[in-house]
Structure formats: structure tokens, C-alpha cells
Amino acid sequence: MKRLLCFLLTCLSSSLYAQMKAEDVKTFTLKNGMKFLVIEDNSIPNANMYLFYKVGSRNEHPGITGLSHFFEHMMFNGAKKFGPKMFDRTMEFNGGANNAYTTQNVTVYTNWFPVTAMETIFDLEADRISSLSIDPKMVESERGVVLSERSTGLENSPWNLLGDAVNATAFQEHPYHWTVIGYETDIKNWTKEDLEEYFRTYYAPNNAVVVISGNVKLDEVKRMAQKYLEPIPAQKQPNVVHLVEPPQIGERRILVQKEVATPYILIGYHTPDTKSKDFYALDILNSVLTSGNTSRLYSALVDKKQLATSVFSDFSESFDPNLFQIYGIAAKGVKESDLENAIYMEIEKIKKEGITSQELQKVKNQKLMEFYNKIETINGKSNNIGTYELFFGDYKKMFNAPAEYEKVSTEDVKKVVNEYFKKSNRTVGILKANVEE
Amino acid sequence: MSKTIKYILSATILILVSGDMSFSQAQSGSFKVPVYEKFSLPNGLIVYLMEQHEVPTISVSAIIPAGAIYNGQKSGLASITATALQFGTKSYTKAKIESELDFIGARINTYASKESASLTAKFASKDQDIVLPIIKEVLADPVFDAAEFEKEKKRSLATLDRIKESPRSVLGFYWDHFLYGDHVYGYSSSGSPASVAKFSVSDLKTFYKINYSPAGSALAVVGDFESKSMKDKLSKIFSKWEKSVEPQKNLAGEPIATIKTGRVLLINKEDARETTLLIGGPGIRRDNPDFVAIEVVNTVLGGRFTSWLNDELRVNSGLTYGANSYFSPLKNAGTFSVSTFTATKTTEPTIDKALQVLNRLHAKGIDEETLTSAKNYVKGQFPPDFETATQLAGLLTEMFWYGFDESFINNFQNNVDGLTSAKAKDIILKYFPDKNLQLVLIGKASEIKRIAEKYGPVTVKEIKADGY
Numbered sequence: 077m078k079r080l081l082c083f084l085l086t087c088l089s090s091s092l093y094a095q096m097k098a099e100d101v102k103t104f105t106l107k108n109g110m111k112f113l114v115i116e117d118n119s120i121p122n123a124n125m126y127l128f129y130k131v132g133s134r135n136e137h138p139g140i141t142g143l144s145h146f147f148e149h150m151m152f153n154g155a156k157k158f159g160p161k162m163f164d165r166t167m168e169f170n171g172g173a174n175n176a177y178t179t180q181n182v183t184v185y186t187n188w189f190p191v192t193a194m195e196t197i198f199d200l201e202a203d204r205i206s207s208l209s210i211d212p213k214m215v216e217s218e219r220g221v222v223l224s225e226r227s228t229g230l231e232n233s234p235w236n237l238l239g240d241a242v243n244a245t246a247f248q249e250h251p252y253h254w255t256v257i258g259y260e261t262d263i264k265n266w267t268k269e270d271l272e273e274y275f276r277t278y279y280a281p282n283n284a285v286v287v288i289s290g291n292v293k294l295d296e297v298k299r300m301a302q303k304y305l306e307p308i309p310a311q312k313q314p315n316v317v318h319l320v321e322p323p324q325i326g327e328r329r330i331l332v333q334k335e336v337a338t339p340y341i342l343i344g345y346h347t348p349d350t351k352s353k354d355f356y357a358l359d360i361l362n363s364v365l366t367s368g369n370t371s372r373l374y375s376a377l378v379d380k381k382q383l384a385t386s387v388f389s390d391f392s393e394s395f396d397p398n399l400f401q402i403y404g405i406a407a408k409g410v411k412e413s414d415l416e417n418a419i420y421m422e423i424e425k426i427k428k429e430g431i432t433s434q435e436l437q438k439v440k441n442q443k444l445m446e447f448y449n450k451i452e453t454i455n456g457k458s459n460n461i462g463t464y465e466l467f468f469g470d471y472k473k474m475f476n477a478p479a480e481y482e483k484v485s486t487e488d489v490k491k492v493v494n495e496y497f498k499k500s501n502r503t504v505g506i507l508k509a510n511v512e513e
Numbered sequence: 514m515s516k517t518i519k520y521i522l523s524a525t526i527l528i529l530v531s532g533d534m535s536f537s538q539a540q541s542g543s544f545k546v547p548v549y550e551k552f553s554l555p556n557g558l559i560v561y562l563m564e565q566h567e568v569p570t571i572s573v574s575a576i577i578p579a580g581a582i583y584n585g586q587k588s589g590l591a592s593i594t595a596t597a598l599q600f601g602t603k604s605y606t607k608a609k610i611e612s613e614l615d616f617i618g619a620r621i622n623t624y625a626s627k628e629s630a631s632l633t634a635k636f637a638s639k640d641q642d643i644v645l646p647i648i649k650e651v652l653a654d655p656v657f658d659a660a661e662f663e664k665e666k667k668r669s670l671a672t673l674d675r676i677k678e679s680p681r682s683v684l685g686f687y688w689d690h691f692l693y694g695d696h697v698y699g700y701s702s703s704g705s706p707a708s709v710a711k712f713s714v715s716d717l718k719t720f721y722k723i724n725y726s727p728a729g730s731a732l733a734v735v736g737d738f739e740s741k742s743m744k745d746k747l748s749k750i751f752s753k754w755e756k757s758v759e760p761q762k763n764l765a766g767e768p769i770a771t772i773k774t775g776r777v778l779l780i781n782k783e784d785a786r787e788t789t790l791l792i793g794g795p796g797i798r799r800d801n802p803d804f805v806a807i808e809v810v811n812t813v814l815g816g817r818f819t820s821w822l823n824d825e826l827r828v829n830s831g832l833t834y835g836a837n838s839y840f841s842p843l844k845n846a847g848t849f850s851v852s853t854f855t856a857t858k859t860t861e862p863t864i865d866k867a868l869q870v871l872n873r874l875h876a877k878g879i880d881e882e883t884l885t886s887a888k889n890y891v892k893g894q895f896p897p898d899f900e901t902a903t904q905l906a907g908l909l910t911e912m913f914w915y916g917f918d919e920s921f922i923n924n925f926q927n928n929v930d931g932l933t934s935a936k937a938k939d940i941i942l943k944y945f946p947d948k949n950l951q952l953v954l955i956g957k958a959s960e961i962k963r964i965a966e967k968y969g970p971v972t973v974k975e976i977k978a979d980g981y
Contacts, residue, residue, distance in 0.1 A: 119567060120896040145514040152516065161828065164819045169886040171893020173817065176516040190893040220831025224787075225514065228834055228854055231787050232679040257514050335784045337674035368615035382664060385671045408671045438616045445618030445637060448568040452901045 096451050098475040101461060102294045106301060108310040109282025113471055114297050115289040115457050123290025125187045125197055126458040128466055131278035132181040133258070134251040134317050134396060140270055142258015145178040146222055147274055151185065152176075153214040156207035160214055163200055170196045180252055181395045182466060188455065191291045195300055202304035205279060210271050219263060226257045234340050235403065238332055238507040242342050245330045246399055246503035250321035280311035287462040289454040321346070321397065327499050332507040338385075339412035339508035343419065344399035346501050347391065350467040356480045357488040358400060358496070362391040363439040364431050364489070365402065365422075370438075372422050373402070382407055383415045393467035399503075400496065412506050423497050430490035440481060517818060517835055546919040549909065550740055554752050557728025561909040562743055563735040565902045569638045571736035573648060574906035576914050579630035579724035581704075582697040582765050587716060588980065589704015591625035591724075593662075593669055594717045598623045598632070600661035602650035607661050610647055619644050621651060626702050627689075628765065628843055629914060630725070635903060638737040645750055652730075653754035655721065659714045666712060673706045677976050680782060680789035680955040681854075686981040687974075688791050688953045691778045692848050697764045705980030726757035733909035735902040765845050769795075775949050775969035781958035782976045788956035789854040792867055794946030796840045796847035799915040803940060805928040807840060810940050812887040813879050814838050814870070815851060819886075821870050826853055832863045840944075844915065849946055857957055861964045864952070875947045878938050888929050895925070 102114045132144050152174075154160035167174055172189030187197050229236045240255045247253040257263075286305075288297055324346055347358055365373045366389040377384040387404040406415045450456040464474040473480075549563035581591045599621065601607045614621060619636035621644075632652060636644040676682040686701040693699035732751065734743060772794065797807060808816070815822040815838025826836040836853035851871065855863040879887075899905055912918060932940075952968050954961065955976065965971045 120900050122893075122896050148514070149516060161819070161824070165886070168817055168819050168890045169882075171889040173890070173894055174516070178514050188894070188897060190896075193893065217829065217831035221827055221834055224832070224855065225834040227787055227856060228681075231785065231789075231854075232681045234678065334678075336678055338671060369611040370615040378668070379664070382667065385668045385675075405671075405675070407667065408674075434616075438618075441616060442618035445570070445635070448570050448637075449635075452568050452570075453897070454900070455897070 096457075098472045101471055104298055104301075106281065106306045108306060108308055110301075110305055111285045112297065112301055113285065113287045113461055113465060114292065114294050115287075115454075115461065116292060116294060117289055117454050117457065118291045120454070121191060121291055122454065123189060123191045123194060123288060123292050124454055124458050125201070126287045126462050127185040127201065128285045128287070128462045129183045129185075129278060130283050130466065131183050131314070132179050133254060133256045134180050135278065135314070136251060136254070136258075138254070139262060140266055140274075141254040141262045142222070142256070143262075143266055143270060143274055144183055145256055145258065146218065146263065146266070147271060148176045148178045148183050148185075149218050149222060150210060150214070150271060151204055151208065153218065154209050154211055155204040156209060157203040158200060160211060163204060166196060166200060167193075172197060178256055180256060180398075181393075184462070186455075194292065194296070198300040198304040202308065205281065205305070206308045208275055208279070210268050210275075212268055215268060215271070222257070222263055223260065226260065226263070229257070234334050234336055234507050235342070237334055238340055238342050238505045241330045241332050242344050242401075242503050242505035243399070245328050245505070246324070246344050246346065247321050250319050250396060251317065252321070252396070252398060276311065277314050281305060281308050282310040283314060285462060285465050287458040287465075289457040317396065324501050324503075328503040330503065330505045331511050332505065333509070333511040334507055335509050336507065338406040338408055338410070339415075339506055341404045341406070341412055341416055342505040343402045343416070344503045344505075345496050346397060347400040347496050348397050349395060350393045351469060354492050354495075357484050357492045358391055360436065360439050360481065360484055361426075361489050361493060362389050362400070363442060364426075364435050365389050367439070367442055372426070373404075373419065376422050377404065377415065377418050381418055383410050383418050393463060395467070412508065416504065423493065426490065426493045427497065430486045433486055436484070436486050436489070443481060546908070546922045547905065550744070552744070554727065554748060556752060556754055556756050557726070558751055558754060559731040559913055560747055560751070561731065561733040561913070562740050562747075563733070563905055563909065564738065564740055565735055565905065566737050569737045570902065571636055571638050571641055571734060571738060572902040572906045573632070573634040573732065573734050574903075574910045575632040575648075575652060575730065575732045576910040577630045577632075577652070577725055577730040578628070578761065578763070579720070580625050580628040581700040581702040582628055582763070583720070583724050583761070584700050584704075587712065588700060588708040589669070590712065590716060590720050591630060592702050592704055593665065593709065593712065594720045595623045595625040595630045596665060597657050597662055597717055598651045598655045600665070601656045601658040603654035603656065605647060605650060607658060610651070613643060613647065617643060621648060623651065627698065627700070631910075633903070633906075641738065641746075645746065649750045649754065652725065653727075657714050657717050657721070662714045662717065666709065669709055670706050673703060673709065676703065680785065683981065684789055684791060684953065684955055687778060687780055687955070688848070688850065690981045691776075691953055692772070692795070692951060693846070694770050696767060696769045698769065698843060698846055701981050707979040722757060723759040723761055724757075726761075727751070727754045728756050729761075731910050731913035733906040735906040735909070765843075769846055772949055772951065775951070777952045777954065777965045777969045777971040779958055779962060779965045779971050779973045780953070780955045780976050781973055782955055783957065785857065785955065785957045787854050787856050788860040788863075788954055788961055790864065790952065790954045791850040791852050792864070792871075792950055792952050793838075793848060793850035794949060794951055796849035797842050797944060798845060798847055799842040800844075800917070801842065803944070804842070805925060806932045806936060806940050807944050809884075809887050809891055809929055809932050810879065810937055810945070811838055811840060812891055813883055814874055814945070817890055821873070822851060822853070822867065825866050825870050826863060830862070830866065832859050832866065836867065849944070857960050860954070860956065860961045861967075864964070864968065868950070871945070871947060874941055874945060878941065879934060881934055884932070884934055884937055888932065892926055892929055
């Protein structure tokens with residue numbers, strides 16, 4: 077799955093500070109280490125609860141690849157008080173809905189409900205966190221569901237296949253090597269014991285952050301958290317992921333076959349993790365390259381040279397150093413090598429000449445609009461505040477981000493391009509119909 | 514990777530037009546549309562204004578009767594015309610529009626769907642005097658630059674080839690053509706490569722001249738502004754949009770041929786590893802008086818995670834990642850579909866189980882507890898659909914387009930509550946097809962054709978063949 081993109085804010089104006097401040101986020105931590113972030117917002121009679129667990133496919137190893145994601149599914153399949161099917165049935169009966177997602181880094185459970193149902197939601201969450209039961213019959217049918225999820229992703233998007241191949245090539249030692257959904261043979265192979273072990277290790281209150289936004293009152297949230305979640309004992313901290321991807325020392329290339337009309341290209345450059353000092357400059361570069369029709373790559377490749385029909389890029393939050401990715405689809409009759417070289421030409425231009433101050437200001441303006449989009453809904457608030465808390469280490473950084481973006485100069489952007497966008501640091505994936513030529 | 518594919522489960526929400534709106538109102542049990550103003554300009558344009566001050570932005574939604582139903586024989590013309598509105602106007606080149614908007618982080622989108630064309634925009638309140646004049650020119654004064662059109666045509670042809678690589682992206686186009694036949698509702702908004710390849714810029718200009726007119730269109734502006742000055746501003750800017758004098762020919766009211774037998778359309782995709790499918794039949798018009806009740810019943814059948822379809826096909830049997838059902842209502846007709854996908858080898862049990870669930874709805878009806886649950890669910894989930902200025906602007910243009918007013922929203926909760934199990938029984942009988950079912954399957958024909966024949970006479974098409 078694509079990691080959720082939330083670039084967020086730059087230059088927040090003073091009026092924005094007036095609308096939402098760091099102080100509007102109330103926090104408390106239960107005795108078992110479970111941290112809560114609460115935003116009171118009465119714009120609609122609803123609320124949400126986002127539970128971020130610090131476990132994703134980076135915590136797996138060959139043999140159990142995909143287990144984090146599979147576990148995400150199993151969390152809906154029955155616990156002590158609410159047996160199989162009862163989690164969803166109870167929630168929906170009370171007007172609530174839910175979903176969940178798993179990435180390389182985290183597993184996130186999302187509940188959306190009329191605020192009158194909040195106590196039920198606490199009851200449901202406490203039950204599955206404290207006493208999940210792993211029913212072998214449910215494990216078997218859920219394997220089918222996940223195999224279908226895996227297959228339908230591959231069936232409907234060439235990017236899945238190509239993205240998997242590029243990650244597997246760019247990462248040779250670090251767990252980002254395998255896919256979030258896992259290997260088909262692992263999905264068919266893991267055991268009830270594997271699941272139980274995973275649950276004990278990672279589904280501990282001290283390994284989670286809970287964010288609640290909506291028409292709630294802090295005191296009520298605290299009362300329910302203490303009643304339902306505080307009794308769940310803490311566990312010892314899971315082992316840290318010790319694997320570090322060694323520096324790449326030469327360009328890597330990978331070719332993938334699929335029946336497509338024109339070639340797809342994906343270029344990934346190793347870049348540092350989210351807490352790196354270069355994060356903001358790289359994030360600005362991301363927008364300079366592909367945000368809007370006046371962006372560097374769209375303007376050159378899609379509009380002027382007509383080598384591609386679409387181009388986009390991705391630089392997401394990550395616990396460990398990950399890839400800055402550039403995606404393009406070749407126009408009809410265009411050789412993928414011509415498209416690839418045209419991408420490099422644009423990158424080389426920035427290496428030599430940097431970006432203009434006009435471009436930098438444009439991106440800062442765009443970041444502000446992106447920020448408004450994110451805080452406009454209670455779901456946006458919960459997801460983004462949780463993301464900052466986990467990936468930047470402190471939700472308050474979301475409110476400092478404007479200053480961080482403001483500090484970035486055109487020189488900084490030029491510097492990061494020169495540092496990371498080197499031939500030896502890149503992995504190039506091509507997906508096309510004819511791979512025999 | 515997510516627990517469920519959200520877009521599938523939200524398909525019903527798109528047509529479940531319902532409203533929020535404030536806590537105090539919610540507490541009293543009656544949801545109300547926030548205060549808005551509606552007025553018309555001398556040229557016939559209907560304008561809606563609603564103030565929302567949570568963030569300092571403005572959202573615009575415009576709707577124009579210029580959808581694919583006006584294509585005639587030129588499949589895809591409405592779509593490419595809508596896109597090309599932004600390829601330069603009387604006072605702005607395409608490059609100028611893009612540089613002005615990108616610099617301030619503003620976005621304008623123009624696109625056509627089956628019945629209508631739309632413009633949506635979002636920008637910072639402080640930039641309204643930059644963006645509103647651009648919106649006006651995009652709608653009223655496009656020049657359809659020929660060079661830009663040729664580039665778009667190439668991109669569009671490549672996209673049309675590419676979307677057939679994803680069964681999920683094109684299944685609905687086959688479905689509509691199969692169910693509506695030669696009626697204009699059978700026209701896909703995307704168009705076919707053979708048709709698009711023949712377009713010239715004059716086709717767009719003609720289409721524009723006939724179909725884009727302020728009379729028959731509406732503009733909703735929602736966000737952080739003061740209504741009085743916004744009204745003056747919009748009146749001044751948009752009064753200059755001249756009415757079209759060309760007559761528009763709307764064929765959507767023509768009768769649709771009745772389908773008298775069960776039929777199967779099988780689209781062969783040689784490299785398919787799964788079968789992507791729809792099962793269903795005729796549905797409802799958007800102005801159906803039982804609209805809300807139908808949605809509640811559909812919630813039980815296939816409108817949420819614990820729906821009977823998802824429960825049987827996913828939770829009980831692990832045959833698929835998701836199964837759901839939805840109505841797709843238009844002004845004059847609609848369809849109903851059950852939607853799912855499964856590995857090629859499990860195509861038969863998947864279809865059989867889906868049919869069993871549909872039969873069970875008819876044979877056994879809905880028990881009291883499940884009905885209560887569905888009502889709670891529908892009521893509980895709708896406020897977030899109308900939380901943002903963009904959502905509210907969309908609601909206002911939808912009200913205009915389908916001819917309903919705020920009473921639909923404001924009475925929504927009562928209408929949900931008023932659904933008894935006796936009435937639910939009638940709703941099932943009247944609106945949920947169970948005979949002469951239509952099936953559209955995209956998959957590997959050599960492996961599933963024999964299975965498909967179980968369900969009716971089979972027509973096979975190649976996915977690579979032009980159009981739908």
C-alpha cells in the first residue's frame with residue numbers, strides 16, 4: 077500500500093494559528109504508557125478515534141512477511157467479550173464505521189462514530205487490545221481475503237508490481253525489501269503461534285498512540301480511557317529494528333513484464349528518514365518537481381516534450397531511510413529511455429542552477445493550502461496529528477513546521493539534490509509488455 | 514493495505530445525499546442545512562452562497578448541462594471539451610491560468626460526467642479576486658487553443674488504452690452500455706479511441722456553443738467570505754457570461770428499452786487472474802420518493818462492512834476482499850448493481866453466493882434488529898459527508914441538478930426513522946431486482962465462459978476492442 081501522504085503545512089499565517097494551535101491538542105498518558113492526544117471540535121456531532129501502533133512490515137522477517145497487515149485484519153475477528161463478527165456488528169449498530177491500514181512503519185485503526193457511541197468504541201477497543209482471540213477458522217478464511225486483496229491490487233494497477241520490484245531491488249538488507257502485503261507463500265504459511273507472538277510483542281498499550289478528535293470533552297475521554305484501557309498491562313518494549321541498509325554503490329535496474337500499452341517507469345533515490353535535517357528541503361523539492369502543471373517535470377515531460385502522459389513523485393514519512401520516488405508513464409510511441417533521460421535532464425538542471433525564489437515561494441503557498449485541507453475535517457486532524465507524533469517524534473512539530481519550511485532556501489534545495497540524486501544512489505524500474513527485445 | 518477498499522464501500526455514500534449540520538441541531542434530532550442564499554442572474558445562472566468560516570478558503574462548484582448524454586455519435590466529446598475549457602480564454606493563455614493558480618496554491622478542475630459537466634475550485638479567501646475572474650472566463654470565454662487540444666488528444670488516447678489495463682476502471686462503462694443499450698445513458702463519459710481520434714478543435718467549439726450556457730447552469734460558492742459583498746462581486750463578474758442561442762437537444766427522457774431476459778456480457782482479458790463483476794438490473798431515478806428508504810435497505814444488503822454480501826462473500830468464505838451493492842440514480846433512470854471480484858478459479862461459487870444473498874433478501878426480508886442497525890448506521894455516518902465547504906458546495910449544485918431542496922436533508926433523519934419492516938418488505942419487492950438479472954464479467958474467457966453460460970445467454974467482447 078502507498079504510505080499515506082501528508083506533507084502538511086509550511087508558512088502558516090497568523091490567522092491559521094488563530095484557528096488551531098498546539099495548545100488545542102490536549103494530551104495525557106495512562107499508567108500503562110498509552111498516550112492520548114485529544115482535539116475538541118464541535119463542528120459536527122461526530123468524533124473519531126485513531127489508534128497508531130508502532131508496527132509495520134519493517135518489524136517482520138522472511139517467513140512472516142505480511143504478518144503486520146494480516147494482523148490488522150485479525151484484529152476484527154473476535155476477542156473475549158465481542159466474539160467473531162461482533163466488533164463490526166456492535167460498532168455499526170451504534171452508528172459507527174471503521175477501517176484500518178498498514179504501512180511499512182505503522183498499523184493504524186480508525187473508528188468514526190456519532191459521539192453518543194464513544195463509550196461503546198472504548199469498550200470494543202479495550203476488548204481486542206486486552207484479549208484478542210485467534211480462531212483458527214477465522215485465520216483460514218482471512219488468508220483468502222488477503223490473497224484476494226493482494227491479487228486485486230496487482231490486477232488493477234501496474235504500479236503495485238513495479239513498486240514492489242523497485243523496493244526489493246533498492247533494499248537488499250533492510251526490511252523495506254519486502255512488500256507490506258507480504259509474499260504469497262508466507263500468507264499461506266504462517267501459524268496461529270506466529271500471530272499470538274506478534275500480538276504479545278506489538279499490541280501493547282505502551283506501543284500505541286491514540287488520537288481522538290470531534291465533539292468530545294477531554295474529561296469524558298480521560299474517564300473512559302482510564303476505565304477501559306488503563307487496566308491493560310504494559311509489555312516490554314519490542315526489539316528495535318537493527319537492520320540498516322548499506323549505502324548503495326552503483327545504479328540498480330529492474331525490468332518487469334505486464335501487458336500494458338506503454339512503459340511505466342519508477343526511479344527511487346535513497347533518502348534519509350523523516351527526522352533528518354534535510355526532510356523539509358526534500359519535501360519542497362518534491363513539490364517543485366511534480367505539484368501542478370507548472371511543476372518542473374510536468375511542464376517539461378508532459379506538456380512541452382510530450383514524452384509522458386503523466387508524472388508524479390512521492391516522498392513520505394518514514395521511520396528508517398527510504399526512497400524518494402519519481403513515477404512516469406510514457407506517451408504512445410515514446411521509448412522509455414527517452415523519458416528516463418528527460419527526467420535526469422531536469423534533475424541535472426536543478427543540480428546546476430537550483431530552483432528560483434519564485435518556485436520556492438509557490439511551494440510555500442501551496443503548502444499552506446494543503447494544510448487547510450488537512451485540518452478542515454476531524455479525520456484530517458486526527459490522522460495528521462498522529463502522524464507528526466509518530467514520525468517527527470512530537471505532535472507539536474506540526475505547528476513548528478511553518479518555521480521549518482520558512483528556513484529552507486533555494487540553496488538548501490540545490491544542496492539536497494546534489495547530495496541524494498546521484499546515479500549510484502538510484503534504482504530504476506521499468507514495466508512494459510515486451511521484455512524480450 | 515487496508516482492511517477494506519474504501520472507495521467500494523463509499524460508493525453508496527456518493528448517492529446518499531444527506532446533510533449535517535450543527536451540534537445543537539443534531540442534539541434536537543433534526544439535521545439542517547446551514548443557512549444559504551440562492552439568487553439568479555439576468556442571464557439565467559443560478560447562484561448559491563453559503564458562509565463557512567472554519568478555514569480561510571473558498572470552495573466553488575459549478576454544474577452545466579454538458580455531459581456525455583449530449584455527445585451524439587461523438588463518444589468522448591463532452592469530456593475532452595470540459596478538460597479543454599482551461600486551454601486558454603479570452604484574456605488568459607493556458608500558461609497564464611496555470612501560473613496564476615499554481616503560485617497561490619489554487620486549483621480549478623473541469624470535467625464531464627454522464628449527465629453534466631462540472632467545475633470545482635478551491636482557493637484561499639484572500640485570492641478571490643484573482644481566481645473568480647479566471648473561473649468566469651474558463652466557463653464563459655474559452656478559446657480552445659488548437660495546439661493544446663492536439664496535445665490533450667494524444668494524452669487522452671493513451672489514457673483510454675491504459676484504463677483497460679484495470680478492469681475496475683472500465684467495468685462501469687461496459688455495464689451502462691449493456692443495460693441502457695443505445696439510449697444516451699449508455700454513453701460512457703470517457704469515450705472510445707476510434708471516436709476521439711477523429712475529433713478536431715471545431716468539434717469542441719460546436720459542442721461548447723450548444724451546451725455551455727448560464728441558463729440551465731448553477732454556481733455554488735461556499736466558504737470564508739461575507740455574503741453581501743460576494744453577491745455583488747459574483748453578480749458583476751458572472752452576468753457577463755452570455756446565454757447560448759443554439760438549441761440544446763436532450764435525449765435523456767427518451768424511453769429505455771426494457772430488458773426481458775437474463776443476459777451475460779463477458780469481456781475477455783487474456784492476462785486476467787481474477788474475475789471482476791457486476792450483477793443487477795434497472796434501478797431508480799434520483800427523484801424517487803423512496804430514495805432514503807432504499808438506501809437503508811441497501812445498507813443491509815451491500816452498503817457497509819457487515820452487509821450480507823460482504824459477510825457472506827468475504828467474512829464467511831474468504832472468496833474476495835470485498836463485495837457490495839449500490840444504486841446509481843440519474844435524472845430519468847438508474848441501475849442497481851452488486852459488485853465484487855474473485856480469483857478466476859472461484860468465479861462460480863462467488864456468483865452463486867452473491868445470487869443466494871440477493872434471493873435471501875427477497876425470501877426472508879430484513880429482521881427488526883438488522884433494520885435498526887442499518888438505520889443507526891446511515892444516520893451516524895452522514896454528518897461527516899457534509900463537513901467541509903467543498904462538500905457543501907457539491908451538495909448545493911446537486912440540489913439544483915436533481916431538483917430537491919433542503920427538506921430532503923432536513924427530513925432525512927425522520928425519513929430514516931420512518932422506515933418500518935413492513936415498508937422495507939415493499940421496498941425490496943419494488944426496487945431490488947431478482948429476475949432477469951444482468952451480469953457483466955471481466956476475466957479470462959477461456960476459463961470462465963462455461964460458467965457464465967449458467968446465468969444466461971453470453972455475449973463475449975475483447976477488452977482490447979474499441980469502446981465498451
